[in-house]
Amino acid sequence: MTSDRGTHAGQHASEGHPGHDPAMVEDHAGHDAREAHAAHESHEGHGGHGAQGGHGGHGGHGDHGDHVGQFRRLFWIMLAIAVPVVLANAMFADLIGYTLPHSGPVTWISPVLGTVMYVWGGKPFLTGAVAEVKARQPGMMLLIALAITVAFIASWGASLGILNHELDFWWELALLIVIMLLGHWIEMRSLGQASSALESLAALLPDEAERLDGDEAVTVPTSELTTGDLVIIRPGGRIPADGTVVSGAADVDESMITGESAAVRRAVGDRVVAGTVTTDSALRVQITAVGDDTALAGIQRLVSEAQSSSSRAQVLADRAAGWLFWFALGAAVLTAIAWLILGAPESAVTRTITVLVIACPHALGLAIPLVVSIATERAARAGVLITDRRALESMRTVDAVLFDKTGTLTRGEPAVVSVAAAPGYTEDEVIELAAAVERDSEHPLGRAIVAAAEQRGLAVRAATDFQARNGVGVTATVAGAEVSVGGPGMLASHDLDALTQADAWSGQGSTVLQVIRDGAVAGAVALADEIRPESRQAIDALHERGVHVAMITGDAEAVAHSVAQSLGIDEVFAGVLPQDKGAKVKALQSAGRKVAMVGDGVNDAPALAQADVGIAIGAGTDVAIASAGVVLASDDPRSVLSVIELSRATYRKMIQNLSWAAGYNLISVPLAAGVLAPWGFTLPMEVGALLMSASTVVVAINAQLLRRLDLRPSAVLAKRSG
Known part of the structure; x- marks a missing residue:
């Protein structure tokens, strides 16, 4: 959708308004958001993911909805099968304190159904492990596959009497598969959280x-x-549209x-x-x-494109799983060697298998998916769309925010900012006269004057005998009087002097139009690109967080510094062409800053791409560009604070969960290996298994606390001030 601002600039001369600084409203004509959207679709960097993403078993998300359904069905089926596997397991019965027959059909329930679970329920992890091995990038899938395979073989060995009965892991195998399926179902569902939240808007039309x-x-x-x-x-x-x-x-x-x-x-x-x-x-x-060109449709496209990159958050857990894989493998080898040297081959087998099973990351498998799921939901409800999860993770480290002025800190269109009345007139009368002349104007300045009259509750009278003179202004008859609206050229044609306020307004970069009635100056109107009322709050809040705030614009120095001074901005880049904005971002980065660039998505692609985090602000097709990692559905600059808050909270929960999950394994594996055996302590198998389940519960509860996060800009500001 091409911007109509260039068209309005062309109408300027035809309606006879004096030439004002064309940089006041940046000319965005020629920008075609659909071309940018097509570029986004062709961007290879957000494609499917394989072993590195920890999802080698289910590939990319082209058929995302089908995969969610498959994992959901598989989880519930495996949960149903797991119940008899666990209840009929002798080790679980001893742990809980009930008795099972030592012979007969009951003894084969766990082995038979456990085998079904390993082959059917474990297939996604086994195929994912193969992909990770081929890619030579061990991660979550390989670690899970190792644990369930060792548990499967050891359990059959115990069931057949070949191995120690303490290695009867059928109940642990069942719980492990169910918990891991739950984690992957949650993760895949999380990729659609924003989509479902926003797609539901379509029903509101x-x-x-x-x-x-x-x-x-x-x-x-x-x-x-x-x-x-x-x-x-x-x-x-x-x-409706x-x-x-x-x-x-x-x-x-x-x-x-x-x-x-x-x-x-x-x-x-x-x-x-x-x-x-x-x-x-x-x-x-x-x-x-209408249709695909609406803001709502643009948002839905962005969410669809975001789904393939959202799972990149899993890379942190995969990296931890990769380290844990080598840790578990090394610990198992050392355990086997140590117990064989001590002359206890049976203990060597038991302890080595115990290490490999306990090393499987129950909690680690849920640590990231749960946080991602909840964070995505909270973000979507607050109108924050994450098109690249890595951008969200980077936002917490940002120490400089560079705002594009027009359309971001300002509304991107002129508005009446000041009115001066000559003796004998009131400000309302000046606006009434100007609005009557401009009533049928399509020019942005004329529309701004009419809008100001309506906001003041003034009646806009009809005018007759309308005339326009190029570079001078417009003239019409209003209630029997000749009224002219224009700039210096209009004053010169009437041999009149401007009001004293006009020079000061011009010095601040405003466009000044004089209102002349029957050959005498009745007043003057100053128009400027209107600053959003939320901008000052956003910048003050960023300063409270120690963030350096800069502004970039194609406007002249006077206009830029006037806006910057009123908002308290630290640094200003004025008169910058769109193609040069990326260089200004790079200059900030060269000074050692982590930079977030915030723009309305129009002509900001180079800067958004260069920034550490690109944030497109304002819903609609204009923001459908590949360069932005975060898209704000609203045009409220305070939403940048919501992104920072979400980034910090999400990262904090991820680290807490990963620390707990990995920390449990780092402590339990040596204990399971028997490192304290010389002092008379070895970690009982059943205790280790219970602690694993407990760690999963802790991770789940901790992730749920993220739901308390209110990301509405007003709530984020209130929290800070409170």
């Missing part, structure tokens, strides 16, 4: 819309709406997009998004995007 045909409202299916249609949204009604408010003002509930519960005021000229709800008043909206 109304089936029908009221389209204006002339003065008549006609109810039509939403699917029949086209760009340019004018629709009415009644109080409490849902907006993306559009711009052309009449009315209402509080709009955008929580399904942004996660913020508070309604947002939308008036003439404001953009509204499909699926959001008008709460108190009716609106007339001109449709600007």
Whole structure:
């Protein structure tokens, strides 16, 4: 979808407005988000994953939904089979304290059903282990496969009387397979958490819309709406497609997009998004995007693309599993050698097998998937879309945030920022006169003046005899008086002097339009790219966290420094062309900073790609570019704080879970090997197995604590200030 800002710039001369600094509103014409989206789809870096991702057994996520269903079904089937395997196991019976027959059919329940579990339920891990071996990258799959294979062989040996009865691991084999299947089901489901949360928005779109045909409202299916249609949204009604408010003002509930519960005021000229709800008043909206071009469709595409990279978070657990594999293998070899040297071959076999089984990461298999699942859900609910998990993990180390000005810290369109009235006039009267002349204007400056009048509750009167003079301004008759609106050229044509405030406004980079009535100056209006009210809060909160804040823009120095001064920004890069933005990011990195670049996705691709973390802000097709690792569904710059909070909390939980899971193994393996045997202590098999289950419960509970994290920008700010 090509931006219409370049078109408005072209209309400027035809409507006779004086030339103002074209950098005030950056010219984004020519940008085609769909081309960027296509580039994203062709990006090979986010493809499927094999052994390195720890999922050699189930490959990429092209058929993600089918894999989720397969693991879900396999988990429940194996859980059902595991119940009799565990209950009919002699070692488990001794552990709990009930008696089983020593002979007869019952003794074969665990071996027979345990074999079914090993072959059927263990297949994903066994095939994944083969892939890891071929890739020469041992990880989670190989470690799991090693443990279940050793447990399977040892258990059959014990059942047939070949090995010590203490190696009757059928119950442990069953629990191990069930827990690992649960972990992989959770992980695969987590990849779709954001998708399901956002796809549910599609159901919120109304089936029908009221389209204006002339003065008549006609109810039509939403699917029949086209760009340019004018629709009415009644109080409490849902907006059927993306559009711009052309009449009315209402509080709009955008929580399904942004996660913020508070309604947002939308008036003439404001953009509204499909699926959001008008709460108190009716609106007339001109449709600007339908179908695949809507913000909602753009978000859904981004989530779909993100699914293939979300599992990269598993690499941390895989690396730990790889280390643990060599640790377990080394410990097993040393155990066997030590007990053979001591002249206890039976203990050598028992202890070596015990080490290999206990080394299997019950808790490690759940440590990352549970955290990823919950973090993804919390992020999606807050309108934070993670397109590259590594970007989220890197966000916690960022110490510099570089904001693009236009469309990020500002709204990307002009707004009336100041009004001055000559003696005998009020500010409202000046705005009324200017708005009457600009009433039918399509130029951004004219629309901004009309919007200011409506926001003040002023009646915009009709004007006649409209005339436009290139480079001078516009003139019309309002209530019998000749009213002109323009810049220095208009003043010169009337041989008039500007009001004193005009020079100061111009020095700050504002565009100043004079309002002349019947040959005398009635007042002046200053227009500038409106700063978002949330920007100051975002920057103050970043400063509280010790983050260096910089701003980059194509605007002139005066405009840039005026915005930077009002927001308290530390460093400014002004007059930067889009293709040079990446170099500015690199300059910050050369100074030793970890940089997050925040832009609206328009002409920011080089900078987003160069940054340590690229963050595209603002929902819609304009953000569908491959360069951003994080996409914020809302246009609220405070959401950057949500990303930092999520990154830190997620990493903290991952490390806690990995430390607990790996720490258990590092302690239990030497004990299982008999390192304290000279002092009369050897870790009983059943105790080791119980501790393994306990460690899994601890990891699960710790991950669930992440659900308490509230990522709404307002909540993150309140938490910090509190």
